[in-house]
Amino acid sequence: MKTNKPLLISFEGIDGSGKSTQCKMLYHELLDRGYGVHLYREPGGTKISEKIREILLDRENVEMSPVTEMLLYFASRNQLISEKVLPALQRGEIVLLDRFVDSTIAYQGYGRDLSLESIRKVAEVAIGELTPDLTILVDTPLDTAEDRMDHRQLDRLEAENAEFKERTRNGYLxxxxxxxxxxxxxxxxxxxxxxxxxxxxxxxxxxxxxx
Ligand SMILES: Nc1ncnc2c1ncn2[C@@H]1O[C@H](COP(=O)(O)OP(=O)(O)O)[C@@H](O)[C@H]1O
Ligand SMILES: [Mg+2]
Structure with a gap:
C-alpha cells in the first residue's frame, strides 16, 4: 500500500445529481493506484449509522421534526467518524464520503429552514474541527436530476417537493x-x-x- 498523508474528500449534491457515480469512480481509481482508500455513504457506513439511516429515510416517518432529523444525521455522522473516518486518517489513508456536513447545512438549514447557527453548534459537538480537504459539489438542475432518478424507489427526503429541493440546491451553491x-x-x-x-x-x- 502506498503511504501518504491523510486526505478527506466529500461529495455533495442533490439526489440524482451524479455524486455517487463520481465518488465510486474515484474510489476505484485510487484503489487501482495502490492507495489505502475508503468510501462511506452518509447517513450510514457503520452498523449503528445504517440503523439511523433506516429511521431517517423511512417514508412512514412523516411526523419527524426538522430538529430530530438534523440530530439524527449528526448522530450517524459522529458514529461514522469515531469508528471509521478518524482511525483511517490517523493511519494516513484517504477517506471519500458520499455526503457529509454540507448536506445537513443544505437540506436541514437551507431546505428545512433551521438556523445555520444551530446546525453549526451541533456540528461542533458531533464532528469538532474535522473539515474535508476537498468537497466536490455536483450541481445538477432539478429536472435533470429527477430524470436520473426515474427508476428509483424514492426515500423520505427524495420524495420532498420541488421547492425544498430547489432551496437545497441553492444552499449548496x-x-x-x-x-x-x-x-x-x-x-x-x-x-x-x-x-x-x-x-x-x-x-x-x-x-x-x-x-
Ligand atoms: N454526468 C452524468 N450524465 C448522465 N447520467 C449520469 C451522470 N452522472 C450520473 N448519471 C446517472 O444518473 C443516475 C444517478 O446518479 P447517482 O450517481 O446515483 O446520483 P446521486 O448519487 O447524486 O443520487 C445514475 O443512473 C447514473 O448512472
Ligand atoms: Mg447517491
Missing part, C-alpha cells in the same frame, strides 16, 4: 461560494467521463502536494 478553496463546483450536466477527468485532475494536484 451558496456554501461553494462562501468557501471557494474547499469546493470544486462541477456542472452535473457534463458527461460522466468529463466530470471524472476534472475530479482526477484536482485530486492529483492535492496528492502531488502531499507526497
Amino acid at each position: 451558496q456554501l461553494a461560494k462562501d468557501e471557494p478553496h474547499r469546493f470544486l463546483l462541477l456542472d452535473g450536466r457534463e458527461s460522466i467521463d468529463v466530470l471524472k477527468g476534472i475530479v482526477l485532475e484536482r485530486v492529483d494536484q492535492i496528492l502531488g502536494r502531499l507526497t
Whole structure:
C-alpha cells in the first residue's frame, strides 16, 4: 500500500445529481493506484449509522421534526467518524464520503429552514474541527436530476417537493461560494467521463502536494 498523508474528500449534491457515480469512480481509481482508500455513504457506513439511516429515510416517518432529523444525521455522522473516518486518517489513508456536513447545512438549514447557527453548534459537538480537504459539489438542475432518478424507489427526503429541493440546491451553491478553496463546483450536466477527468485532475494536484 502506498503511504501518504491523510486526505478527506466529500461529495455533495442533490439526489440524482451524479455524486455517487463520481465518488465510486474515484474510489476505484485510487484503489487501482495502490492507495489505502475508503468510501462511506452518509447517513450510514457503520452498523449503528445504517440503523439511523433506516429511521431517517423511512417514508412512514412523516411526523419527524426538522430538529430530530438534523440530530439524527449528526448522530450517524459522529458514529461514522469515531469508528471509521478518524482511525483511517490517523493511519494516513484517504477517506471519500458520499455526503457529509454540507448536506445537513443544505437540506436541514437551507431546505428545512433551521438556523445555520444551530446546525453549526451541533456540528461542533458531533464532528469538532474535522473539515474535508476537498468537497466536490455536483450541481445538477432539478429536472435533470429527477430524470436520473426515474427508476428509483424514492426515500423520505427524495420524495420532498420541488421547492425544498430547489432551496437545497441553492444552499449548496451558496456554501461553494462562501468557501471557494474547499469546493470544486462541477456542472452535473457534463458527461460522466468529463466530470471524472476534472475530479482526477484536482485530486492529483492535492496528492502531488502531499507526497
Ligand atoms: N454526468 C452524468 N450524465 C448522465 N447520467 C449520469 C451522470 N452522472 C450520473 N448519471 C446517472 O444518473 C443516475 C444517478 O446518479 P447517482 O450517481 O446515483 O446520483 P446521486 O448519487 O447524486 O443520487 C445514475 O443512473 C447514473 O448512472
Ligand atoms: Mg447517491
